[in-house]
Amino acid sequence: MRESAEYICRHQNNNDGPEGREILDIGVLGGGTSGLLTALALKKRRPYLNVSIIQSKKIPIIGVGESTVPMVVSFLHNYIGLGVGDLLKNVRPTIKQGVRYDWGKPGDYYFNAPFDWDVNDIGLIGSMRLTGSPNGATSQAILMEHHKLPLWLGPNGKVASQMDRYRFAYHLDNALLVTYLEQEALTAGIEMVDAVIVSADKHPQRDEIVALQTDDGRKLSYDLFVDCSGFRSTLLNKELEVPFIGFEKSLFSNRAIAFQRDHGGDIKPYTSAITMDAGWSWMVPTRHNDHCGYVHSSDFISVEEAKDEVVERFGEVEFLNTVSFRNGRHERCYVGNVIAIGNSYGFSEPLEASALLQIARQVILLVDELPRTKHDRSTEQLMNGQAADDWDKLKWFIAAHYQINNKKQTPFWDVMRSEADISGIKPLMDLFREGAPLSMRSPWALEAIRKVGIPYYGLAGFDTIMMGCAAPHRLLATGESDEIWRQRYRMASTFMMSALSHDEALAVFDEDPDLLMVAGDFNASENHRFTTLGQ
Ligand SMILES: Cc1cc2nc3c(=O)[nH]c(=O)nc-3n(C[C@H](O)[C@H](O)[C@H](O)COP(=O)(O)OP(=O)(O)OC[C@H]3O[C@@H](n4cnc5c(N)ncnc54)[C@H](O)[C@@H]3O)c2cc1C
Structure with a gap:
C-alpha cells in the first residue's frame, strides 16, 4: 500500500482542506517549546486553521531541553518547514x-x-x-x-x-530556539494572546472545556484546546482532573x-x-x-x-x-476536546533526551489525524494509546x-x-x-x-x-x-x-x-x- 500511487498521492498532495470540518479554531495554552511546535505544525500543515497561543511571561517556560534526537531535525525542517539556513542563523545549533x-x-x-x-x-x-x-x-x-x-x-x-x-541531531540553545519559534509563529499568522489563565468553564455533562477565563476577565473559546502548560498541566490535570501515574518506583x-x-x-x-x-x-x-x-x-x-x-x-x-x-504521565493525554502535549502530559528524566521527540510524535499524530468532527473519537483513541505506550517504554529503557x-x-x-x-x-x-x-x-x-x-x-x-x-x-x-x-x-x-x-x-x-x-x-x-x- 505504501508504494501505491494512491498512497503517495494522498500523502504528498496536501489537499485535505477545511470542507466538512467542524474543528477550525484551536487554542494552544503555553508558549514553551511544546506550545510553539504544536501551534506551528498545526498552522503550517493545515493553513485553514485559526491557531492561537495563550501564554504569559509571568509564568516562565522551563528553559531547559537542548539535546535532541534525529527525528526532531526532520520534524523541524521537513514537517514544520523551518528553513535550514534560518535555523542555523538564529539558533546556532551544534551537531x-x-x-x-x-x-x-x-x-x-x-x-x-x-x-x-x-x-x-x-x-x-x-x-x-x-x-x-x-x-x-x-x-x-x-x-x-x-x-x-x-x-x-x-x-x-x-x-x-x-x-x-x-x-x-541538534544541540539547541533553548532561549534562542524559543525566540526563533515565536518569530516564526507570528510570521505564520498564529495569534499570540498574552494572558494568565485562572480557570476554565466546563461543559455541564461532558469532560470538555467550553472557555478559558483570563486574569483580566476575558473568556477565550475554541473548538479544540491543546494544553502545553508544562508541569502545571492546567487543563488536563487541574481542570479535567485526569489522574497522574507516577514513575517513582x-x-x-x-x-x-x-x-x-x-x-x-x-x-x-x-x-x-x-x-x-x-x-x-x-x-x-x-x-x-x-x-x-x-x-x-x-x-x-x-x-x-x-x-x-x-x-x-x-x-x-x-x-x-x-x-x-516529577517523572510520570497522565492516564490519558486526550480527553473530550483537550489534548495535553509536552510536560503537561508526561515526563521522564532527561537521560536519552527524548522529550522533544515525544512532543514531535504527539504533534504529528494530532495534525495528521486531526478529527473532522467534534464527535470523532478515533484520534483520541490513537493518541491515548501511543502517548502512554511511548512514555512507559521510555521509562523502562x-x-x-x-x-x-x-x-x-x-x-x-x-x-x-x-x-x-x-x-x-x-x-x-x-x-x-x-x-x-x-x-x-x-x-x-x-x-x-x-x-x-x-x-x-x-x-x-x-x-x-x-x-x-x-x-x-x-x-x-x-x-x-x-x-x-x-x-x-x-x-x-x-x-x-x-x-x-x-x-x-x-x-x-x-x-x-x-x-x-x-x-x-x-x-x-x-x-x-x-x-x-x-x-
Ligand atoms: C532538567 C530537564 C532537562 C531536560 N532536558 C531535555 C533535553 O535535553 N532534551 C529534550 O528533548 N527535553 C528535555 N527536557 C524536557 C523539555 O525541557 C520539555 O519537554 C520542553 O521544554 C517542553 O516544555 P513545555 O513546553 O511542555 O513546558 P514549559 O516550557 O514549562 O512551558 C509552559 C508554558 O505554559 C505557560 N503557562 C502555564 N500555565 C499557564 C497559565 N495558567 N496561563 C498562561 N500560560 C500558562 C507558561 O507561560 C509557558 O509558556 C528536559 C526537562 C528537564 C526538567
Missing part, C-alpha cells in the same frame, strides 16, 4: 551524533552510543570482543571519538558532505541543577552523560560553552552538596536555575540504564541497582544475557523477541546501551577472524579521521546550509525513519 556515556564500569571507562547503532558497519560483536566496548562498532562512533563530522575537503578545495548518510531523580562551563573551543559533536554520586550530569555543547545540569534525587543529596560535587568534578562553573520535576550502571558505589546507585523497578524490560534483559546482541539473533528468534517487547529505541539501541554498560551477556559468535574485523576498523578509522572537525564543519554549514543535507520528504527522511520507534 549531535549520539551520546557519550561515562557510565557502566568503574574508573575512566566510557562508551559511545552513536545514532547509526543499527547500521553496524564495522561490527558490534567484534568491537566488544576485541576492544571491550561498542566504541569501534560503527563509523559514527569513530567520528564521535575524534570530534569529527562526515565532511571531507576535496583536492579542489570544495567540501564533500555525507551528512545524509549519517543520522544526526523506576526513576528516582526529581531535581536538576543547571550550570554552564567553558569548553575552551572544543565543541564536542555529542551529548555527554556523566555518572555523579546521586545521579548524572548532562553536558550539551553550544557554540560558546557547555550547557550542563546535574540530575539527582533530593532524597540522596541536597542542592548545596550537589553544587559542591559539581565544582569538585568540573572545576569553575556558573550555576543557573534549579528545576524540580531509562530505568534499565540506571539499574546496570556500575560506575559508582554510592548509596544512590546501590539503591538504584537493587530497588529500581525494571519489570517492563527485564524479560528482554534476560534474553540478552543468553545471547547478545539481540538484534543479531536469527530471523526466527527476532520475530519471537519482538513479541516479548520492543524497547524504546529498538533492539539495536537496547543492545548498544546494554553492551556499553557491560550488562551480563554471552556474546554471540560470528565465525569471522579477528583480523577481518580489525581491517574494517582500520579502514573506517583512517577515513573518518581525515574528516573535518566539528567546529570546522559548523563554519562550513554557516556558509552553505545545504551541506547539512536535511531538506527532503518527511516520511522518506532517514532521520525520520530512525525514530519512528518500534524497530
Whole structure:
C-alpha cells in the first residue's frame, strides 16, 4: 500500500482542506517549546486553521531541553518547514551524533552510543570482543571519538558532505530556539494572546472545556484546546482532573541543577552523560560553552552538596536555575476536546533526551489525524494509546540504564541497582544475557523477541546501551577472524579521521546550509525513519 500511487498521492498532495470540518479554531495554552511546535505544525500543515497561543511571561517556560534526537531535525525542517539556513542563523545549533556515556564500569571507562547503532558497519560483536566496548562498532562512533563530522575537503578545495548518510541531531540553545519559534509563529499568522489563565468553564455533562477565563476577565473559546502548560498541566490535570501515574518506583531523580562551563573551543559533536554520586550530569555543547545540569534525587543529596560535587568534578562553573520535576504521565493525554502535549502530559528524566521527540510524535499524530468532527473519537483513541505506550517504554529503557550502571558505589546507585523497578524490560534483559546482541539473533528468534517487547529505541539501541554498560551477556559468535574485523576498523578509522572537525564543519554549514543535507520528504527522511520507534 505504501508504494501505491494512491498512497503517495494522498500523502504528498496536501489537499485535505477545511470542507466538512467542524474543528477550525484551536487554542494552544503555553508558549514553551511544546506550545510553539504544536501551534506551528498545526498552522503550517493545515493553513485553514485559526491557531492561537495563550501564554504569559509571568509564568516562565522551563528553559531547559537542548539535546535532541534525529527525528526532531526532520520534524523541524521537513514537517514544520523551518528553513535550514534560518535555523542555523538564529539558533546556532551544534551537531549531535549520539551520546557519550561515562557510565557502566568503574574508573575512566566510557562508551559511545552513536545514532547509526543499527547500521553496524564495522561490527558490534567484534568491537566488544576485541576492544571491550561498542566504541569501534560503527563509523559514527569513530567520528564521535575524534570530534569529527562526515565532511571531507576535496583536492579542489570544495567540501564533500555525507551528512545524509549519517543520522544526526541538534544541540539547541533553548532561549534562542524559543525566540526563533515565536518569530516564526507570528510570521505564520498564529495569534499570540498574552494572558494568565485562572480557570476554565466546563461543559455541564461532558469532560470538555467550553472557555478559558483570563486574569483580566476575558473568556477565550475554541473548538479544540491543546494544553502545553508544562508541569502545571492546567487543563488536563487541574481542570479535567485526569489522574497522574507516577514513575517513582523506576526513576528516582526529581531535581536538576543547571550550570554552564567553558569548553575552551572544543565543541564536542555529542551529548555527554556523566555518572555523579546521586545521579548524572548532562553536558550539551553550544557554540560558546557547555550547557550542563546535574540530575539527582533530593532524597540522596541536597542542592548545596550537589553544587559542591559539581565544582569538585568540573572545576569553575556558573550555576543557573534549579528545576524540580516529577517523572510520570497522565492516564490519558486526550480527553473530550483537550489534548495535553509536552510536560503537561508526561515526563521522564532527561537521560536519552527524548522529550522533544515525544512532543514531535504527539504533534504529528494530532495534525495528521486531526478529527473532522467534534464527535470523532478515533484520534483520541490513537493518541491515548501511543502517548502512554511511548512514555512507559521510555521509562523502562531509562530505568534499565540506571539499574546496570556500575560506575559508582554510592548509596544512590546501590539503591538504584537493587530497588529500581525494571519489570517492563527485564524479560528482554534476560534474553540478552543468553545471547547478545539481540538484534543479531536469527530471523526466527527476532520475530519471537519482538513479541516479548520492543524497547524504546529498538533492539539495536537496547543492545548498544546494554553492551556499553557491560550488562551480563554471552556474546554471540560470528565465525569471522579477528583480523577481518580489525581491517574494517582500520579502514573506517583512517577515513573518518581525515574528516573535518566539528567546529570546522559548523563554519562550513554557516556558509552553505545545504551541506547539512536535511531538506527532503518527511516520511522518506532517514532521520525520520530512525525514530519512528518500534524497530
Ligand atoms: C532538567 C530537564 C532537562 C531536560 N532536558 C531535555 C533535553 O535535553 N532534551 C529534550 O528533548 N527535553 C528535555 N527536557 C524536557 C523539555 O525541557 C520539555 O519537554 C520542553 O521544554 C517542553 O516544555 P513545555 O513546553 O511542555 O513546558 P514549559 O516550557 O514549562 O512551558 C509552559 C508554558 O505554559 C505557560 N503557562 C502555564 N500555565 C499557564 C497559565 N495558567 N496561563 C498562561 N500560560 C500558562 C507558561 O507561560 C509557558 O509558556 C528536559 C526537562 C528537564 C526538567
